[in-house]
Amino acid sequence: MLFIGVSVKKAAASKVLAPDQAVVAPVAKVVAKSLAQKALEKLGLRRDIDLALHLPLRYEDETRIVRLEDARDGDMVQIEGQITHSEVTFQPRRQLRATLSDGTDTCVLRFLNFYPSHQKTLSVGALVRARGEIRGGFIHREMVHPSFKLAGGELPGALTPVYSTVAGLPQVYLRKAVLGGLARADLSETIPPIFIGKNTPCGIQSLGEALYFLHHPTPDVALATLEDHTHPAWQRLKAEELLAQQLSQLQARRVRAAMRAPPLFSNGVQNTQCSLHDQLLERLPFHLTAAQQRVGSEIAADLQKSIPMHRLLQGDVGSGKTVVAALAAARCMDAGWQCALMAPTEILAEQHFRKLITWLEPLGVKIAWLTGSQKAKERREALAMIASGEALLVVGTHAVIQDKVIFKNLALAIIDEQHRFGVAQRLALRRKMGHEGSKMTDGGQEPHLLMMTATPIPRTLAMSYYADLDVSTIDELPPGRTAIVTKVVNEARRDEVIERIRSQIAEGRQVYWVCPLIEESESIDLVNATETYEALSAALPDTLVGLLHSRMSVLEKKAVMGLFNDGLIGVLVSTTVIEVGVDVPNASLMVIEHAERFGLSQLHQLRGRVGRGAAASACVLLYSTGDAPRLGETARARLKAMVETNDGFEIARRDLEIRGPGEFLGARQSGAPLLRFADLETDAEWLAWARGVAPQMLDQYAALAHRHILRWLGGKAEFLKA
Ligand code: ADP
Numbered sequence: 001m002l003f004i005g006v007s008v009k010k011a012a013a014s015k016v017l018a019p020d021q022a023v024v025a026p027v028a029k030v031v032a033k034s035l036a037q038k039a040l041e042k043l044g045l046r047r048d049i050d051l052a053l054h055l056p057l058r059y060e061d062e063t064r065i066v067r068l069e070d071a072r073d074g075d076m077v078q079i080e081g082q083i084t085h086s087e088v089t090f091q092p093r094r095q096l097r098a099t100l101s102d103g104t105d106t107c108v109l110r111f112l113n114f115y116p117s118h119q120k121t122l123s124v125g126a127l128v129r130a131r132g133e134i135r136g137g138f139i140h141r142e143m144v145h146p147s148f149k150l151a152g153g154e155l156p157g158a159l160t161p162v163y164s165t166v167a168g169l170p171q172v173y174l175r176k177a178v179l180g181g182l183a184r185a186d187l188s189e190t191i192p193p194i195f196i197g198k199n200t201p202c203g204i205q206s207l208g209e210a211l212y213f214l215h216h217p218t219p220d221v222a223l224a225t226l227e228d229h230t231h232p233a234w235q236r237l238k239a240e241e242l243l244a245q246q247l248s249q250l251q252a253r254r255v256r257a258a259m260r261a262p263p264l265f266s267n268g269v270q271n272t273q274c275s276l277h278d279q280l281l282e283r284l285p286f287h288l289t290a291a292q293q294r295v296g297s298e299i300a301a302d303l304q305k306s307i308p309m310h311r312l313l314q315g316d317v318g319s320g321k322t323v324v325a326a327l328a329a330a331r332c333m334d335a336g337w338q339c340a341l342m343a344p345t346e347i348l349a350e351q352h353f354r355k356l357i358t359w360l361e362p363l364g365v366k367i368a369w370l371t372g373s374q375k376a377k378e379r380r381e382a383l384a385m386i387a388s389g390e391a392l393l394v395v396g397t398h399a400v401i402q403d404k405v406i407f408k409n410l411a412l413a414i415i416d417e418q419h420r421f422g423v424a425q426r427l428a429l430r431r432k433m434g435h436e437g438s439k440m441t442d443g444g445q446e447p448h449l450l451m452m453t454a455t456p457i458p459r460t461l462a463m464s465y466y467a468d469l470d471v472s473t474i475d476e477l478p479p480g481r482t483a484i485v486t487k488v489v490n491e492a493r494r495d496e497v498i499e500r501i502r503s504q505i506a507e508g509r510q511v512y513w514v515c516p517l518i519e520e521s522e523s524i525d526l527v528n529a530t531e532t533y534e535a536l537s538a539a540l541p542d543t544l545v546g547l548l549h550s551r552m553s554v555l556e557k558k559a560v561m562g563l564f565n566d567g568l569i570g571v572l573v574s575t576t577v578i579e580v581g582v583d584v585p586n587a588s589l590m591v592i593e594h595a596e597r598f599g600l601s602q603l604h605q606l607r608g609r610v611g612r613g614a615a616a617s618a619c620v621l622l623y624s625t626g627d628a629p630r631l632g633e634t635a636r637a638r639l640k641a642m643v644e645t646n647d648g649f650e651i652a653r654r655d656l657e658i659r660g661p662g663e664f665l666g667a668r669q670s671g672a673p674l675l676r677f678a679d680l681e682t683d684a685e686w687l688a689w690a691r692g693v694a695p696q697m698l699d700q701y702a703a704l705a706h707r708h709i710l711r712w713l714g715g716k717a718e719f720l721k722a
């Protein structure tokens with residue numbers, strides 16, 4: 001019901017166009033069209049089926065005219081009547097007021113922004129149809145900025161859909177495009193009828209019917225069932241979507257099952273007493289926890305198979321994942337194959353490197369170190385050691401997956417903090433086996449893959465998004481750890497926090513002070529950390545305070561980390577570079593500045609830097625409300641969760657609750673297309689149905705299954721789960 005466009009066209013037509021304008025007009029049209037095309041692509045609407053699956057956010061009811069005497073305040077209604085009065089007033093500010101009367105009552109249509117065309121259409125005597133929210137105005141009932149047009153013309157027979165859109169894509173254009181896509185798309189059934197039993201509510205509709213209905217619902221439908229997605233047509237779509245997700249994951253799993261990986265037995269070792277694995281175990285200064293032993297054997301069982309392992313090792317911060325990884329690496333090396341360990345930051349990679357050197361070098365293992373910052377000569381040497389197979393273990397950052405890195409015989413790839421890597425990077429590491437020079441060059445070869453994360457995946461997500469992954473969980477912390485006490489403190493009480501630092505230092509402990517990343521702006525970020533560093537240095541004259549941030553060179557960072565590791569630095573001020581994996585057991589206090597700006601998982605990760613030794617540890621969450629009187633709701637929920645629990649699984653569950661699966665997973669890290677229609681909480685039954693149907697469908701109706709995946713996931717399916 002937009003008239004501006006119409007009147008502009010009329011205006012253009014009534015004018016005689018200058019010669020250059022006559023050329024400009026069609027060009028403008030083409031430009032507008034290509035802009036709209038771009039906007040459609042931005043929404044991911046490329047194929048007809050994508051358009052057909054772009055479902056309305058809500059509907060407008062233009063099928064009925066409501067009599068003014070029947071309209072209640074607050075109702076969204078369409079009214080029709082004659083304009084009896086129309087004026088532009090300046091009280092209290094410039095506005096257009098047109099009074100519409102339908103014989104039962106009157107209503108003022110009020111516009112604070114308007115064009116001359118508005119005035120023209122709403123001139124006295126005109127018969128007008130208007131739609132908007134009716135309100136009891138000061139004196140008259142009114143509609144503010146209603147949509148309107150001249151009365152006449154048939155009322156539509158279906159509700160008018162409103163779609164989510166982006167700038168440059170007007171609703172009218174999008175509506176046309178969607179309906180066009182719906183008409184052209186192949187909507188033939190892909191789910192065999194036997195899977196749609198009588199007890200499944202979607203049995204009553206086909207996909208085509210459901211889609212057609214959702215794009216043009218009849219006016220008699222209970223709008224609420226469309227809006228809360230309980231209508232059978234919606235149920236049908238949720239079921240289809242979940243089935244597509246399960247099918248694609250199952251397919252990924254089967255593709256992998258058809259691949260080959262070297263089964264890793266310690267056949268290279270004559271006497272298993274001398275295996276690296278057992279020697280390493282012997283040399284550890286602690287005993288493995290029962291959980292570590294259990295996940296260790298789960299991994300060992302996978303490694304002995306000739307299909308590639310695809311396992312996620314999840315365990316809370318500090319649960320001891322590194323040693324499990326080292327033992328898996330040892331098994332791989334015992335079998336005579338190479339292993340690579342990749343970590344997301346140089347600090348973390350270096351820490352692993354050092355630890356592995358102390359553990360494994362005395363046993364005669366050569367470890368190569370790869371990072372983006374190393375000198376060319378050092379890099380060349382490392383590459384040579386890797387290519388010749390002299391280095392059985394390779395540790396590094398993203399540098400490990402560069403093209404130049406050629407393994408002699410990679411059989412196990414370990415990715416620490418896997419959520420920090422993108423899908424493409426994980427894929428690249430898996431492909432390292434197929435390289436020329438690798439022992440196994442025939443196609444279909446993959447290394448075993450072990451991914452580690454301290455951000456556990458809640459069960460519902462594991463069953464849906466990660467259905468093609470095997471999961472091992474370390475569910476206990478090494479003994480002797482004391483729970484970390486977490487306090488939320490207003491920034492105004494900074495001095496008390498500094499006092500606390502002083503007492504920790506006096507006891508010989510060390511402290512982290514983390515400053516946030518402010519809107520990804522590194523420079524402000526830096527000022528913040530630098531200022532804190534200076535303030536703390538001044539407040540603690542007898543203590544060496546260190547500063548760590550992303551602008552420092554790798555050498556500088558290393559030097560600072562080294563001093564902190566050795567206990568010489570008492571307080572380490574840092575931006576979030578220390579977030580993942582840093583391990584200094586003597587640190588017992590973690591202060592997080594502007595804690596309200598961090599995500600829940602991130603806060604938990606940061607907190608996990610302390611509580612690693614036997615000393616009682618604490619975490620102080622300093623918050624500031626800025627100019628606001630109090631913290632926002634989600635920020636409060638996050639801080640509350642931190643105080644209430646130390647359990648990473650509970651934290652993950654609450655994080656999912658606060659953020660929803662989309663943000664929790666992040667499209668980048670999961671690589672999985674997010675569910676658009678189904679909701680894992682409310683549609684658990686559909687998820688169960690899809691899990692049951694997927695294997696049967698893949699076995700008995702492979703072609704239909706393939707079409708189903710393609711329809712729903714398009715080209716994204718093959719990108720699933722690197
Ligand atoms: P994360 O799971 O967060 O990666 P780490 O592997 O860094 O944890 O281990 C945390 C600390 O616990 C390290 O100092 C590690 O040496 C130590 N650790 C690991 N396993 C045990 C154990 N079974 N007993 C005692 N300490 C352990």
Ligand code: MG
Pocket residue numbers: 321322416581
């Ligand atoms: Mg770790």
